[in-house]
Amino acid sequence: xxxxxxxxGFFGLTIAERAASAGKKVxxxxxxxxxxxxxxxxxxxxxxxxxxxxxxxxxxxxxxTVWEYANRFTEFTSYVHKxxxxxxxxxxxxxxxxxTINQFFRSAYSxxxxxxxxxxxxxxxxxxxxxxxxxxxISLIGRPLYEAFIRDYTSKQWQTPTxxxxxxxxxxxxxxxxxDNRYFNDTHEGLPVNGYTAWLEKMADHPxxxxxxxxxxxxxxxxxxxxxxxxxxxxxxxxxxxxxFDYAEGELGWRTLDFEQQVLPVGDFQGTSVMxxxxxxxxxxxxxxxxxxxxxxxxxxxxxxxMHEYSRFAKREDEPYYPVxxxxxxxxxLKYRALTEQESGVLFGGRLGTYQYLDMHMAIGSxxxxxxxxxxxxx
Ligand code: FAD
Ligand code: UDP
Numbered sequence: 244x245x246x247x248x249x250x251x252g253f254f255g256l257t258i259a260e261r262a263a264s265a266g267k268k269v270x271x272x273x274x275x276x277x278x279x280x281x282x283x284x285x286x287x288x289x290x291x292x293x294x295x296x297x298x299x300x301x302x303x304x305x306x307x308t309v310w311e312y313a314n315r316f317t318e319f320t321s322y323v324h325k326x327x328x329x330x331x332x333x334x335x336x337x338x339x340x341x342x343t344i345n346q347f348f349r350s351a352y353s354x355x356x357x358x359x360x361x362x363x364x365x366x367x368x369x370x371x372x373x374x375x376x377x378x379x380x381i382s383l384i385g386r387p388l389y390e391a392f393i394r395d396y397t398s399k400q401w402q403t404p405t406x407x408x409x410x411x412x413x414x415x416x417x418x419x420x421x422x423d424n425r426y427f428n429d430t431h432e433g434l435p436v437n438g439y440t441a442w443l444e445k446m447a448d449h450p451x452x453x454x455x456x457x458x459x460x461x462x463x464x465x466x467x468x469x470x471x472x473x474x475x476x477x478x479x480x481x482x483x484x485x486x487x488f489d490y491a492e493g494e495l496g497w498r499t500l501d502f503e504q505q506v507l508p509v510g511d512f513q514g515t516s517v518m519x520x521x522x523x524x525x526x527x528x529x530x531x532x533x534x535x536x537x538x539x540x541x542x543x544x545x546x547x548x549x550m551h552e553y554s555r556f557a558k559r560e561d562e563p564y565y566p567v568x569x570x571x572x573x574x575x576x577l578k579y580r581a582l583t584e585q586e587s588g589v590l591f592g593g594r595l596g597t598y599q600y601l602d603m604h605m606a607i608g609s610x611x612x613x614x615x616x617x618x619x620x621x622x
Contacts, residue, residue: 244268245622247472249460250481252280253603254593256446257312257610258479258618263451267622271452272467274459279443280481281564281594282603286438289506292533292548293438293540297562298500299517299531300439303429304604310431312607317442319433320539324426330391330521337519338426339388340419347388354420361385361418379410384418395523400554401498401567409568434536461486474588477622479613481593483563484579492578495598496567499557502550503527510544527551566598590617 245267248255256279259269277283281297301324304310313319326337336342344350344357352360364385373379376397380389393413397405401412417428435442447454458465460482469487472478480487485495516535520527531550534542557563566572576598583591592613594601601609 244270244476246270246618247272247467247476247478248481249273249478250280250593250595251275251278251443251447251454251456252481252593253282253443253606254596254601254610255280255479255481256443257607258592258614259452260446260449261611261614262618262622263449265619265622267451269452270467271447271454272458272460272465273454273456274462274482276457277440278447278454278456279440282439282443284439287504287506287533287548290543290546290548292542292546293537294504294533294548294550295439295531296502298502298552298564299533299536300603301427301432302434302603303427303432304602304608305428305430306604306608307430308611309604309608312611313442313604316445317435317437319431320436320537322434322536322538323432324517325424325515326426326517326519327515328392328396328519328521329525334518335392336424337392338417338419338424339384339392340422340424342422342424343392344388347391357420361388364388373410375406376408376410376412377405380405380413380416383413383416392521396519396521396528399523399526399528402554402556476588477618478589479618480589480591481596483595484583484591484598485575487591487596488579488582491582492575494559495575495579496569496572497557497561497563498554498565498567499561500564501553501555503553504548504550507547507549508545509547512547512549527553563595566600568598572598 246262246269248259248269248271251271251273255271259271262269282300284293284295287294327334328337335346341354341357345352361384364387365382367386368378368382370382373382380393394405401408460469462468463470512532513530517529517531519529529552533548590613591597592610593606
């Protein structure tokens with residue numbers, strides 16, 4: 244073995260694929276019973292509808308290198324993501340655009356009229372000197388829209404009042420003075436034609452790659468554990484960085500999600516793939532309906548799969564999903580970064596290994612850079 248990769252998410256698989264294609268023997272271990280990390284998806288058995296087990300995953304990128312690389316393993320559909328928000332029993336388009344503004348204010352403003360109105364409603368706070376998320380939000384979109392679509396949704400997601408959250412979380416809230424309600428601005432967007440798992444399996448499908456599932460790097464009863472491999476084989480580690488160092492500098496904060504999946508005896512539950520729920524009166528943040536991600540597929544017309552999503556702080560035994568990133572977390576992270584730099588023979592990557600929110604295209608892009616800059620030629 245020339246390289247051990249801990250974690251079979253997009254980061255780990257990209258490293259493994261590059262190394263294997265360069266003629267290196269790679270073993271990938273994952274503690275889960277499936278490949279692919281959080282991008283894993285599977286067919287719901289009763290309906291055959293593809294469900295993203297760890298929450299809806301939409302692929303989008305403006306990075307040509309990543310797009311070309313991804314297309315080696317899968318084709319993409321022409322799916323364009325759009326999100327709607329249910330506020331007090333009425334459905335509005337997101338991100339906030341001229342359609343949202345005109346519906347909310349029961350008006351027919353032109354782009355310039357809407358701009359002038361929002362500027363007037365946003366005058367209460369200055370964007371540059373905003374002290375917290377609430378002030379920043381109001382300074383960008385005005386108080387009425389902020390209170391309707393952002394305040395309660397954000398506090399449900401973070402379990403923290405918006406006046407106590409850092410302003411950077413919404414550093415740029417998109418507001419469009421057109422009726423364009425595409426959720427993403429990227430050049431390329433789509434879903435893998437045969438599903439995420441087929442894409443991920445294709446990346447791992449190389450004679451030089453061996454994948455071992457149900458294998459935890461910290462489990463000393465399995466031969467490729469941390470202590471056993473130390474100094475013997477180069478390691479790319481994509482698990483949580485605090486766990487690697489046995490929480491020596493304390494635990495980093497994460498949010499986790501709870502998903503409640505249901506099969507319903509109707510052909511179509513909500514007419515779209517993602518419906519956000521803006522208000523605090525509803526405990527979940529959004530409902531996903533997976534059939535709408537693939538309108539081109541031949542799914543049953545009398546059944547559908549939906550998933551309610553709830554958000555909360557993660558405990559140690561929960562799946563870590565989103566870095567909370569409080570000032571204390573950032574201080575701890577700096578200490579962990581110093582430790583990672585001293586750890587010879589081990590490179591830390593991916594969302595968990597760097598304590599960073601990375602979209603799939605970012606995880607792939609940063610793995611390609613790690614391969615090019617730190618691994619190619621050294622293995
Ligand atoms: P992961 O996918 O988390 O993979 C890490 C792997 O390491 C896991 O399989 C884990 O089991 C394994 N591991 C951890 N510890 C150990 C250990 N001790 N031993 C062995 N294995 C271990 N991105 C988008 O581009 N679009 C989206 O719409 C989108 N939606 C998302 C929604 C949610 C709810 C979440 C959580 C993420 C979303 N993402 C989205 C981000 C996407 O999931 C990540 O970019 C991608 O998963 C990053 O891959 P990774 O390899 O860094 O990490
Ligand atoms: N957001 C919001 N209302 C919405 C959707 C998003 O206030 O209806 C805010 C919220 O603070 C959230 C952030 O925008 O944390 C990013 O939302 P997005 O849906 O892009 O992120 P995801 O949760 O899918 O990563």
